[in-house]
Amino acid sequence: MVLMVNGIAYHAETLDRAAQEHLVEVIRAVVGEAPLYVPVMPGTGQPMSVRMTNCGPLGWVTDKARGYRYQETHPVTGKAWPAMPAELLALWDRFSGYPKPPQACLINFYADEARMGLHQDRDEEDLEAPVVSISLGNACLFRIGGRMRSDKTTSLRLSSGDVVVLGGEGRLAFHGVDRIYPGTSTLLKNGGRINLTLRRVHR
């Protein structure tokens, strides 16, 4: 389906429960190899409330000194990120409409108290490629606006299994997560929410 938000069209679908359960297993295996860590804001060193890891040849990371960037290794273990699972490559092929494969999958874990401030995804060199977002577990209140921070924003609920393609006009739309709704999904035994974003970094 097409989701119209502030005059911008986004492709959106919902994965069925079996697919969601399978993705949780896939992510569990990635996290076993590349543990979730606490990212911090550049400059201030303020810890973010989400926990992060990645899979694929590159991963998105942030720290106090060097800021937002992509790198080939986990910032805590120093090891290469786990390979991009075939299931995620298949989702990219199904939803991105982009000929080149994704190079990073950022895995965000939100405890029920976590949130993410309004931002643009613009650390990628290739802005022609969309960002494919997949939500698992508890629902969240997602806020999305336009290309300027001052543009009007609209809030919508993202639920478990929702896939949203941030592409075209929406590729640089400001977005964030205002809150998680505890107890709205049975997918994750211990609650919380997982968001996966598949990204192409280099042209």
Ligand SMILES: O=C(O)CCC(=O)C(=O)O
């Ligand atoms: O959790 C979400 O739905 C959004 C995550 C996000 O915007 C990001 O990781 O850049």
Ligand SMILES: [Fe+2]
């Ligand atoms: Fe983002």
